[in-house]
Amino acid sequence: MIGIYAKGLNPREATREFFAELFGANLISSALLPARKAGLNQIFPALLSSKDSLDQTFPFAPVMPLSTAVQLSKITRFANPTNTVAVLLRPCESRAAVELVKLRQISLDNVLLITRDCPGTVEPETFEEKASDTLPGFSDFTEDDLRPVCRMCSYPEAPVADINIGTFGADAEGGIILEAKTEKGAEILKHIKLEAELEDTSARDAALKSETDKRTAYADKHLAELQKEVAGIDNLIKFFAKCVNCHNCRSMCPVCYCNECFFDSATFHFEGPRYEEWAARRVVLQMPRDEMLFHLGRMNHIGLSCVGCGMCEQACPHDIKVGQLFALISTIAQKELDIHAGMSVTDPLPLATFREEEFTEMGEEKV
Amino acid sequence: MSENFEPKIVGFFCNWCTAAAADLAGTSRIQYPANVRPIRVMCSGSVDASYVIKALLEGADGVLIGGCHPGDCHYVNGNYKARRRVALLKSILTTLDLDPDRVWLRWISASEGLRFAKVIRQMTEELSQKGPNPMGKSPQT
Numbered sequence: 001m002i003g004i005y006a007k008g009l010n011p012r013e014a015t016r017e018f019f020a021e022l023f024g025a026n027l028i029s030s031a032l033l034p035a036r037k038a039g040l041n042q043i044f045p046a047l048l049s050s051k052d053s054l055d056q057t058f059p060f061a062p063v064m065p066l067s068t069a070v071q072l073s074k075i076t077r078f079a080n081p082t083n084t085v086a087v088l089l090r091p092c093e094s095r096a097a098v099e100l101v102k103l104r105q106i107s108l109d110n111v112l113l114i115t116r117d118c119p120g121t122v123e124p125e126t127f128e129e130k131a132s133d134t135l136p137g138f139s140d141f142t143e144d145d146l147r148p149v150c151r152m153c154s155y156p157e158a159p160v161a162d163i164n165i166g167t168f169g170a171d172a173e174g175g176i177i178l179e180a181k182t183e184k185g186a187e188i189l190k191h192i193k194l195e196a197e198l199e200d201t202s203a204r205d206a207a208l209k210s211e212t213d214k215r216t217a218y219a220d221k222h223l224a225e226l227q228k229e230v231a232g233i234d235n236l237i238k239f240f241a242k243c244v245n246c247h248n249c250r251s252m253c254p255v256c257y258c259n260e261c262f263f264d265s266a267t268f269h270f271e272g273p274r275y276e277e278w279a280a281r282r283v284v285l286q287m288p289r290d291e292m293l294f295h296l297g298r299m300n301h302i303g304l305s306c307v308g309c310g311m312c313e314q315a316c317p318h319d320i321k322v323g324q325l326f327a328l329i330s331t332i333a334q335k336e337l338d339i340h341a342g343m344s345v346t347d348p349l350p351l352a353t354f355r356e357e358e359f360t361e362m363g364e365e366k367v
Numbered sequence: 368m369s370e371n372f373e374p375k376i377v378g379f380f381c382n383w384c385t386a387a388a389a390d391l392a393g394t395s396r397i398q399y400p401a402n403v404r405p406i407r408v409m410c411s412g413s414v415d416a417s418y419v420i421k422a423l424l425e426g427a428d429g430v431l432i433g434g435c436h437p438g439d440c441h442y443v444n445g446n447y448k449a450r451r452r453v454a455l456l457k458s459i460l461t462t463l464d465l466d467p468d469r470v471w472l473r474w475i476s477a478s479e480g481l482r483f484a485k486v487i488r489q490m491t492e493e494l495s496q497k498g499p500n501p502m503g504k505s506p507q508t
Contacts, residue, residue: 231464233502262417293421299459300416333458354447356437359454363434363474
């Protein structure tokens with residue numbers, strides 16, 4: 001089912017209206033939505049228990065201080081909510097949520113997964129500086145303000161949702177396009193007043209395609225340049241030269257879910273004489289140790305689950321383009337291994353499973 | 368590359384096959400180059416990519432992971448999981464231009480002492496051709 005909702009309202013107002021109706025009809029008991037924090041120009045997810053504070057929500061604010069998927073994990077990991085919680089996610093958050101479901105860190109029971117089209121996000125600093133007081137949303141920003149990972153993201157629409165809120169292919173004041181993508185979603189939409197069923201989706205399809213094409217072209221060009229920049233160990237060292245091994249990138253990564261990270265473990269606690277020994281062998285022992293191991297190791301641990309949200313890069317205190325590098329290695333690896341992150345909650349875990357008939361040449365004489 | 372460069376190979380050998388094959392090669396007095404530093408692991412599937420990367424960053428010229436032939440894993444399917452992990456590791460190393468051919472995965476069963484010796488010979492030879500691993504040279508890594 002797909003149809004226009006709240007014609008005459010802009011996407012923000014239309015989405016607020018939609019959630020008001022969901023609350024009003026008792027279809028949901030709470031909603032996790034991007035909302036203004038303490039009256040400031042900061043938008044964080046907040047769990048609303050009634051429709052009364054919907055005027056504080058900014059569903060299309062182009063900023064992502066953290067991935068809402070992780071917050072959804074906190075709400076559902078130990079025990080699911082008793083009543084239905086609706087959660088509004090952008091495509092990369094939905095894909096991260098799918099990965100966390102696969103990793104058993106999110107349970108979608110009693111969760112209504114609502115996604116919305118995403119034209120991209122800007123850094124929180126840019127947002128705070130440039131967003132006007134009324135937070136009109138996207139129009140304050142130009143394409144150059146967008147984070148590079150957003151400009152190369154090939155998912156303007158989330159692949160997994162109960163209901164998607166579409167803006168691509170809708171007029172600015174033409175309401176939103178609601179689409180049920182599961183039976184659960186369709187059941188909900190039955191109770192919602194749609195203006196009209198959208199029989200002809202060609203305008204939306206074309207808008208999505210042109211957006212995807214634009215981003216793919218940007219990604220191809222940009223990632224090819226990046227690959228040259230990091231080619232070989234010397235260039236990779238240069239790329240990570242400012243890394244202080246703080247592990248912020250890991251902390252903010254939605255799919256890096258381990259409670260105790262291998263790279264924080266006692267494996268890396270060494271005694272003084274070991275350091276002396278290494279220094280003697282290398283003449284100069286650069287400190288801190290093991291940041292290159294950390295990055296290369298993490299690429300292997302989560303490369304097949306990486307959804308390209310770039311939270312790692314946003315968290316880096318030294319502006320290392322780590323998110324773009326992860327986009328590079330994960331795009332290639334996911335294509336080569338034919339494992340695609342965030343596409344289905346029933347997909348098996350990439351590194352805990354196998355297919356008998358894959359890489360059969362490996363382990364034999366050559367390769 | 369210097370004339371007398373001797374490559375260092377770090378070997379992660381499955382307890383149930385390759386480690387036994389190494390023993391067999393020894394007790395059968397089969398000659399093979401002494402370039403390999405064997406580490407016995409309980410399964411090739413227990414070898415995390417970070418172990419391999421650590422070895423390469425610390426100066427190993429090559430890493431050999433030895434596991435049971437497909438279908439023969441003592442733990443049913445650990446070797447298949449190892450295979451997928453090595454495929455991922457090689458994909459990443461290739462993308463970063465870090466020479467994936469320094470990482471070898473070989474199926475060597477407990478009875479294949481000869482094959483074990485042959486693999487070590489081959490690997491030593493190829494790594495000698497390649498010269499020292501640039502990943503292990505820098506104080507930065």
